[in-house]
Amino acid sequence: MTTASAQPTVVHKKRPRFWTRFSRHRLAVLGAVILAVLAISCYGAAFIAPYDQDEQDLLLGPTPPSWDHLLGTDELGRDYLTEILYAGQLSLSLALGVALMATAIGVFIGAVAGYRGGWVDDLFMRITDLFLVVPAIALLALALQGLGRNPLSIVLVLSLIGWTYIARVVRGQVLSLREREFIDAARVIGAKDHQVLIRHILPNLGGLIAVNVALAVAGAIIIESTLSFLGFGVQPPQTSWGNMLSQASGLIGTSKVYLLYFPGLFILITVLAVNFVGDGLRDALDPRSTSQPTPRRGRS
Amino acid sequence: MRYALRRLLYSLPVLLVGSFLLFWAVRTVFDPLLKLRQVRDPSVIARETERLGLDQGILTQYWRWLSGFLTGDWGVSSRTSGDVRPMIQSALTVTLELLVWGLIFATLAAVLIGVWSAVRQYSLSDHTLTGLSYLGLALPAFWFGLMLIQVLAVWPQQMFGWSEPLFFFVGLSSPDQEPSFVDTARHMVLPVLTLTVGLVAVWSRFTRSSMLDALSSDYVRTARAKGVPRHRVVIHHALRNAWGPLITVIAIDAALLIGGLLVTEQVFSIPGMGRLFLDSLLAGDVFVLLPWMLITGIAVIVLNLFADIAYGVLDPRVRVT
Numbered sequence: 001m002t003t004a005s006a007q008p009t010v011v012h013k014k015r016p017r018f019w020t021r022f023s024r025h026r027l028a029v030l031g032a033v034i035l036a037v038l039a040i041s042c043y044g045a046a047f048i049a050p051y052d053q054d055e056q057d058l059l060l061g062p063t064p065p066s067w068d069h070l071l072g073t074d075e076l077g078r079d080y081l082t083e084i085l086y087a088g089q090l091s092l093s094l095a096l097g098v099a100l101m102a103t104a105i106g107v108f109i110g111a112v113a114g115y116r117g118g119w120v121d122d123l124f125m126r127i128t129d130l131f132l133v134v135p136a137i138a139l140l141a142l143a144l145q146g147l148g149r150n151p152l153s154i155v156l157v158l159s160l161i162g163w164t165y166i167a168r169v170v171r172g173q174v175l176s177l178r179e180r181e182f183i184d185a186a187r188v189i190g191a192k193d194h195q196v197l198i199r200h201i202l203p204n205l206g207g208l209i210a211v212n213v214a215l216a217v218a219g220a221i222i223i224e225s226t227l228s229f230l231g232f233g234v235q236p237p238q239t240s241w242g243n244m245l246s247q248a249s250g251l252i253g254t255s256k257v258y259l260l261y262f263p264g265l266f267i268l269i270t271v272l273a274v275n276f277v278g279d280g281l282r283d284a285l286d287p288r289s290t291s292q293p294t295p296r297r298g299r300s
Numbered sequence: 301m302r303y304a305l306r307r308l309l310y311s312l313p314v315l316l317v318g319s320f321l322l323f324w325a326v327r328t329v330f331d332p333l334l335k336l337r338q339v340r341d342p343s344v345i346a347r348e349t350e351r352l353g354l355d356q357g358i359l360t361q362y363w364r365w366l367s368g369f370l371t372g373d374w375g376v377s378s379r380t381s382g383d384v385r386p387m388i389q390s391a392l393t394v395t396l397e398l399l400v401w402g403l404i405f406a407t408l409a410a411v412l413i414g415v416w417s418a419v420r421q422y423s424l425s426d427h428t429l430t431g432l433s434y435l436g437l438a439l440p441a442f443w444f445g446l447m448l449i450q451v452l453a454v455w456p457q458q459m460f461g462w463s464e465p466l467f468f469f470v471g472l473s474s475p476d477q478e479p480s481f482v483d484t485a486r487h488m489v490l491p492v493l494t495l496t497v498g499l500v501a502v503w504s505r506f507t508r509s510s511m512l513d514a515l516s517s518d519y520v521r522t523a524r525a526k527g528v529p530r531h532r533v534v535i536h537h538a539l540r541n542a543w544g545p546l547i548t549v550i551a552i553d554a555a556l557l558i559g560g561l562l563v564t565e566q567v568f569s570i571p572g573m574g575r576l577f578l579d580s581l582l583a584g585d586v587f588v589l590l591p592w593m594l595i596t597g598i599a600v601i602v603l604n605l606f607a608d609i610a611y612g613v614l615d616p617r618v619r620v621t
Contacts, residue, residue, distance in 0.1 A: 129314050130321075132552075133597045135559030138577055142322075142589075145581055146329035222440050226563060229442045230578060242440075249446055249567075253454045260450070264443040271438035 021284035028280020031273035038270060042088030051079040053086050062256050071262045080259065084266055087239040092270075094151055094158075094224055094240065099216035101159035103209060106166030111197055111205070113167070114174030124171070128164040136161055137226065144232040151234060154227070158220055166212045170205060177201050207285030214278030218271045225267055241267050311601045315594060322593050323362045323586065330584025365590065375587035379580060384587050387576065388595065394472060395561060395572035398495065401488055402557065406496035406503065407550065411539075413500070414507020414546075418515060419534060429504070436501030441560060445494035445567040452490065470569045495564040499553060503546065510545050514538040544614045551607030554600045 023029055041048045050070070057077030065072045071080040113124035131139075139161055147153040177183065178201075186200050221241075227233040228242030229249060236243065241263045248259040348354075354361070368375060374384040413433075417426040453465035468487045473479055514520060515538050523533045561574035569575075573592065580588035 126314065129311070130318050132555060133311070133314060133318060133600050134593060135555045135562070135596060137559040137562055138593070138596075141562070141578070141581055142325065145584075146325065218438070222438075225440045226442060229440075230562060230566060231582070245440070245443055249442070252446055252449050257450055257454075260443075260446060264440065264447070267440055267443070268435070268438050272434060275434065275438060 018284050022280050025276075025280035025283055027276040028283075031276030031280070034269065034273040035277065038088065038266075038273070039092060042085050042092055045082070045085040045089065049079075049082040049085045051082045053082060054078065055082070062259070064255075064258050072258050074259060075256075080262060083239065083244065084241070084263055087241050087244050087263070088266065090151065090234060090238060090240040091221060091224065091242065091267075094155060094234075095217045095220040097155040098158040098162060098220040098224075099213045101155060102162035102216055102220075103166050103213050105159060106163035106212075107170050107202075107205065107209060109163065110167035110170030111174050111201060114171035115178055115193070115197055115201065121171075124167070128168060131161065131164045137223070137230075140223065140227060141230060141232045144227065149232055149235050151238070154224065154234065158223060162216065162219070166209075166216070169208060169212070173205060173208060174201055177204055207281070210285060211278050211282045214274055214281055218274040218278070221267055221271055221274075308601070308605060315597050315601070318597060319366075319590055319594055320362055323365065323590060324358055326584065326586040326589055327358060327361070330586065365587070369591065369594075374591055377580070377585050377588050379583040379585040379588070384591060387588065388573075388591055391571065391573045391576040392595070394570060395565075395574070397472065398488070398491060398561070398564070398570065398572060399557065402492050402495045403550075405492050406499045409496070409500045410503030411507055411546070413504035414542075415511055415534065415539060417504070417508045418511035421512065433501040433505050436497050439497060441494055441498060442563045442567050444497050445490065445564065448490050448493055449567075469567075472570055491564050491568045491570060494567060495557070495560050498560070499557065502553070503549060506549050507542060507546055510542040511538055514541045517541075540614070544611045547607050547610045547614070551603045554603040555596075558596050558599065 045053070055078060057073065060073055060077040062075050062077070063069060063073045069079050069081070071084065074080055074083065109124055113121045140157055143157040143161070144153060147157060183196060183200060186196050191199070224233060224240060225242030225245055228240065229246040231246070233242050233246070234240045236247075244263040245260065245267075248256075248263070251257050251260055356364075365375065372385070374388070376382070377384050377387060380387070413429055417429045420426050449469045453467045453469050456462070457465040466486065467489045468474070469490050472484065472487045472491075474483055474487075477483055515534075520533055520537050523537050524530070528537075558573075561572060562578060563574070564570070565572045565574035566578065573596070576588065577592050579585075580592070
């Protein structure tokens with residue numbers, strides 16, 4: 001009875017507080033706006049991009065940025081901004097897919113390990129130990145070499161290797177949540193393990209999960225581009241920011257080096273924006289971390 | 301010390317299981333006799349299968365490799381047909397040089413930046429450094445490396461019309477010159493920056509926050525009240541206590557550092573462990589990949605161990621027996 005009547009008021013109180021706290025974090029708001037603009041222009045590239053995808057102007061060839069082609073053109077005379085926007089579709093989708101999947105796996109394993117304890121927990125800790133010893137990038141390259149370099153296996157491999165961090169964090173949280181009175185209360189009235197986990201523990205992990213998804217998106221964009229550079233990423237004719245960069249990486253010292261600047265800048269801006277949003281989420285959702293942003297506000 | 305030994309024993313099974321999984325994975329993915337498949341004569345395949353013991357179970361094969369490895373016989377690379385041990389040794393020598401300079405530079409830079417921002421909290425320089433660390437975290441390292449080449453090596457050379465760039469970006473030494481400190485330094489600057497950009501960003505943030513903790517603690521206030529000069533308080537009292545957690549973080553990031561080698565050595569064509577891994581992986585060269593994983597694994601574990609011990613030395617309160 002008490003929980004049923006208490007819950008709605010908690011939810012109502014939380015909503016406005018979250019938004020006021022998030023909006024007070026100016027960089028986070030800026031990041032969110034940038035992300036929105038980026039997402040709309042990439043996924044809406046068919047309507048927004050200045051030229052058609054793969055529209056070539058072979059007579060023009062590669063040209064530096066100009067008013068006709070804001071970011072210049074590549075060797076085939078394709079408008080580079082258009083190319084980047086279309087490539088962004090795959091980069092952003094991959095990153096989001098990895099972030100969601102890795103977080104889902106990590107939350108599940110971490111929650112079960114923390115809640116159950118015993119051998120499940122031991123096994124889980126040993127597996128994460130294994131991942132700590134081997135450089136992740138080497139493991140990723142190895143797995144992609146085996147599974148093939150298509151977007152699906154990239155999402156799979158990155159998530160299967162990227163879940164350990166969130167799993168550790170969630171496990172720690174669950175370990176302390178498990179001892180709280182409301183969990184005892186739920187057990188006393190006869191809730192099953194999975195009910196306790198889903199109805200009572202999971203909602204308390206909301207903030208943690210949101211922050212982790214943001215951080216994982218940032219990480220996935222960087223790792224995808226790095227794997228592309230090493231030759232294990234998305235293969236042409238599919239384009240991502242990562243493989244645009246890796247294709248342009250040989251142009252150092254030539255007059256076409258501008259082709260190397262822009263995909264990198266897009267990655268940089270996206271990751272910065274995602275990180276700002278992640279910071280904002282953390283500050284808004286975790287009451288304990290308020291000490292950090294307070295002085296920032298005082299400055300402005 | 302007993303704690304350290306226990307940790308070491310604890311991580312051995314992890315390494316063993318890891319190396320077996322790797323062995324199994326590489327053997328499943330790659331065909332060690334791929335080169336010979338073009339030969340029409342089936343007896344060649346049969347003979348090689350027999351000679352390499354490929355007809356035996358995977359566990360037996362793994363055991364054969366492991367016992368060879370422990371007695372110093374590391375097998376023959378299928379890519380270069382050379383002995384694996386000298387290959388790894390020469391790659392390791394090259395990489396260690398890069399790694400040591402990288403660690404020294406990254407630690408120094410992180411501590412300097414962290415202490416500076418903590419002492420001048422919320423000043424203009426603190427905010428600038430915070431902004432830079434955000435940038436450092438958001439950069440793909442290989443792109444940063446390529447940009448460094450363009451900005452620090454190619455541009456000045458083109459601008460001033462030099463016959464050679466100020467900083468070299470291929471290899472770690474000039475092939476036609478006597479090795480000298482200046483030559484090495486000119487090769488080292490860009491790779492070290494590339495390798496450490498992300499780490500400096502993280503570690504300096506970490507130093508800053510643990511310095512802030514230390515600076516606001518009672519013993520620092522006491523020292524200040526006694527009239528100890530400010531710089532002495534910062535270095536002797538606060539930094540000494542901020543070191544411990546930092547060293548732990550440095551050790552935890554060791555695997556990250558080794559992963560960074562793959563990228564850095566690829567960008568700057570350095571014939572070290574990172575390049576060796578990539579080349580061997582593309583060729584499915586299991587006898588190089590296995591010792592590679594084991595050696596990096598051991599390196600990470602030893603670094604972790606070292607951090608535990610160093611933490612105990614720096615902060616006697618946490619010494620575990």
